[in-house]
Amino acid sequence: MKKQWITAPVLLSFAGIAAAQSSVELYGIVDAGIAYRSNERTGSPGASTGHSNVAVASGNLSGSRWGIKGKEQLGADWFALFLLEDGFDVSTGKIQQNGGLFGRQAFVGIGSTQSGTLTLGRQYTSLNDFVGPVAPVNYIGGFGAHPGDIDDLDQTARVNNSIKYTSVTYAGFTFGALYGFGGQPGSLKQQNTWSVGAAYGNGPLHAGVGYERSDNSKSGAKDVTLGKWSSTDDGLFNSSINEGYASAQSQQIIAAGATYDFDPVVVGVNYGNVQYRSGADSLFTGHATFNIAGVFAQWTVRQALQLFAGYSYTRGGEVDGVDERAQYHNVTLGAQYALSKRSTVYLIGGYQHASGGTLDALGNPVPATASVSDKGNGHSSNTQSQAILSIGMRHRF
Numbered sequence: 001m002k003k004q005w006i007t008a009p010v011l012l013s014f015a016g017i018a019a020a021q022s023s024v025e026l027y028g029i030v031d032a033g034i035a036y037r038s039n040e041r042t043g044s045p046g047a048s049t050g051h052s053n054v055a056v057a058s059g060n061l062s063g064s065r066w067g068i069k070g071k072e073q074l075g076a077d078w079f080a081l082f083l084l085e086d087g088f089d090v091s092t093g094k095i096q097q098n099g100g101l102f103g104r105q106a107f108v109g110i111g112s113t114q115s116g117t118l119t120l121g122r123q124y125t126s127l128n129d130f131v132g133p134v135a136p137v138n139y140i141g142g143f144g145a146h147p148g149d150i151d152d153l154d155q156t157a158r159v160n161n162s163i164k165y166t167s168v169t170y171a172g173f174t175f176g177a178l179y180g181f182g183g184q185p186g187s188l189k190q191q192n193t194w195s196v197g198a199a200y201g202n203g204p205l206h207a208g209v210g211y212e213r214s215d216n217s218k219s220g221a222k223d224v225t226l227g228k229w230s231s232t233d234d235g236l237f238n239s240s241i242n243e244g245y246a247s248a249q250s251q252q253i254i255a256a257g258a259t260y261d262f263d264p265v266v267v268g269v270n271y272g273n274v275q276y277r278s279g280a281d282s283l284f285t286g287h288a289t290f291n292i293a294g295v296f297a298q299w300t301v302r303q304a305l306q307l308f309a310g311y312s313y314t315r316g317g318e319v320d321g322v323d324e325r326a327q328y329h330n331v332t333l334g335a336q337y338a339l340s341k342r343s344t345v346y347l348i349g350g351y352q353h354a355s356g357g358t359l360d361a362l363g364n365p366v367p368a369t370a371s372v373s374d375k376g377n378g379h380s381s382n383t384q385s386q387a388i389l390s391i392g393m394r395h396r397f
Helices: 002-020 126-134 137-144 225-229
Strands: 022-042 049-058 065-075 078-087 105-112 116-123 159-166 173-180 193-202 205-215 250-261 265-277 287-302 305-316 327-338 343-355 357-359 365-367 385-396
Touching (some): 126 159, 126 250, 137 343
Antiparallel strands (some): 022 065, 022 385, 078 105, 116 159, 193 205, 250 265, 343 385, 357 365
16 A cells, blocks of 8 residues: 555656646637728729729738647657648638638648757748748738738748758757649659748847749649649739739749847848749740849837838839839838737738739730739739728737
8 A cells, every 4th residue: 555655646747747748739810900902903804993992801910810739748859749720711701721621731740859840741831931030021911021922921822742841940040941742643843842941040130041942844834733832812823913924834932031129129121032934834935033122120119019111122024025024112001009918909001003014814914003912912903003901900819
């Protein structure tokens, strides 16, 4: 009996240690507001008209989502982890990301506090991981995205069938790489995606750089697999900025950014280069390039109140059949006030002016039209100018 009384507490203590080393967390964000969009286009390409639109909009400051994530210690410094995350539209209750149950992210993996992590599933690219934290979208949400999120800094694209490695931090430096299998019999290249990135953080200075490339090999000239790769409902090619290049043979993105915290003001700069190339079977012919440069600042007026201002300039390259290069000037202003640690109210506005020419969804040369940030995806303007204003609330749980 004496041994039993001694052993029982020992067993219970070990059980407590095991439980403490494993965790599963339910989390989420619910974000909705009233949004006004000017000159929103309606109708088919080439025959659309423009009208203003006022509606409830989901995910203005942060995309609405819920998810489950977990971590289990495996002994020494090794651990297993998983994450399942679903996006939804608050205004309709519908699942986003083309109806996928865990369309935002879904992965499982293994990691070490000494060696980094290796994960498998549907994931963001390494460009997202390392440049996104120093991009304007990290401070003001999708309204801070560059036109149409053309350089993918707002995490519009997720890569299916992917394997990703992310290092631990070495003297402020981290790095990683992702490879997405195309799933095409007889080829590792067709319809694949790969990405690399690195970041540095030390005190008030943070910087990141990334590269992302998608192959769009097709069986027929009218297939549009870049759109499928990026989840068409997310809209990487659903804005008037680059919808004419969705059938390109390949897409390449190079992005870099940096922020410096002067306390209470954070200042950031960013640059992106996006290229679309044609191939033997691509509907798009030629070579198109976009260069994007931006600056922004966020001022913490007091603990609960933050103000934001940002500007970006996007310039397209020469395209066959287009006489004048497309140009986009984009301005974003915003304010957010924290009611508590989990609840925030916000007022965000964006304005964009376009000029020059581009291609429409059918590949025809057309005058460039505005599409404010990623919130303009699917809501592009019918004219050269567009304004969006949203007032709403975000709650985290």
